[in-house]
Amino acid sequence: MPRAHPIQGENPPFYSVYYDLIDTWSAYVNAMLNEVGVIIVNTHGEVLPIPAGYTKEQWVGNISAAMCFRRVTWVNMAGYPFYWVWYQGDTAMSLWGSDGFKNLMGHIGLGNVEIPTSLPWNYAQLTGSAAQDLGVTPGWDMENVSNVQLVRPLRMTL
16 A cells, blocks of 8 residues: 655655556456555546446446455545446446445445535645645645546547
8 A cells, every 4th residue: 555654855745655557447457356455546537437347336336345345445536426437348438427426335335425516626725734835825726737537548449
């Protein structure tokens, strides 16, 4: 599991942070089904990539099992998690809506949970200490910072 410590004085202030870029469907499946104690960052925003041979419900069940039993942390970069799905081999994403996140939470008995959508999704502001660490003005709007949007999930080509 990556370790980060903000007080080491390095630039950036982290140590022993290792990562693997998951850019193939097989690496994605392997990570979700086998890795232990890792953090998976979904850079596709609201889109959940679904590998061939799985339904969206089955794949979310695998994500839930990884989180519950193998200490996998799923980080969604932006938007409403699991709102859209993109099946391997498809040319467009499909709407799942808030039921996608409810499906994930249902695995731990919280299937009625929703994320408030009245939040300002389009920007974030830095706290004073975070701004100081980055050398910018406190409260600086990060409105030009956005999630990674790929034309096709996991570098899929047609």
